[in-house]
Amino acid sequence: MNAAAITDLTVGPVKKRSIKTSRHDQTYRARETEGYFRTTTQSEAVLRFIGIVIVLGAFIQWLLPNGESIEMVMTKVGLAVAFSIIGLALYTFTMRGSRYEIALDPTDLSLTLSRLDRRDNVRKARKFPLSEIKSIYVLKGDGVGVPSKMRLRLRHENAEITALRGRYEDVELMHRALCRSIRQLRA
Numbered sequence: 001m002n003a004a005a006i007t008d009l010t011v012g013p014v015k016k017r018s019i020k021t022s023r024h025d026q027t028y029r030a031r032e033t034e035g036y037f038r039t040t041t042q043s044e045a046v047l048r049f050i051g052i053v054i055v056l057g058a059f060i061q062w063l064l065p066n067g068e069s070i071e072m073v074m075t076k077v078g079l080a081v082a083f084s085i086i087g088l089a090l091y092t093f094t095m096r097g098s099r100y101e102i103a104l105d106p107t108d109l110s111l112t113l114s115r116l117d118r119r120d121n122v123r124k125a126r127k128f129p130l131s132e133i134k135s136i137y138v139l140k141g142d143g144v145g146v147p148s149k150m151r152l153r154l155r156h157e158n159a160e161i162t163a164l165r166g167r168y169e170d171v172e173l174m175h176r177a178l179c180r181s182i183r184q185l186r187a
Contacts, residue, residue, distance in 0.1 A: 028181055030174050031101035031116065032166055047094040054087030098123060102150075102163045104178060106185050113152070113163055126161075128154065130182060138175045140168055150175050 101114040114125040134153040148168040
């Protein structure tokens, strides 16, 4: 029987896991394996469009009438290279989509929530001491195909923070493992 081991837990038959866990230097990490990249923010879409327009602008200038001087040709080459580099940098900088990652650090007694891009680079990271966390719970998805969410409530804030998304079984398993680890640290 195929089984996937998550720390000291063993879950049932292996399907496509929606959450991946790992341990490194006494830090417990869990991250989403499936990103919801279709939910692109408007600002990222606008910046990517501007990047494409700048790259196209680098090549459109060659359609203008040529000057006979070498200075005109060198100016066009310089502008084409500059616009191409700026446009490509803008386009790649605004890599759309994000996935969540949660890390429990037992030495700091803290929980770090990160948002990763497609290349697993950290886009945003927030660190919460365990003393600030009021509760951790799982919010089940509303329908079929809607991901469940592990959420955090903080002591001094009313807002809830999404820590992980995925299939209900995976998120619930992570919730239990995380809560058990936190209880062991507090004891």
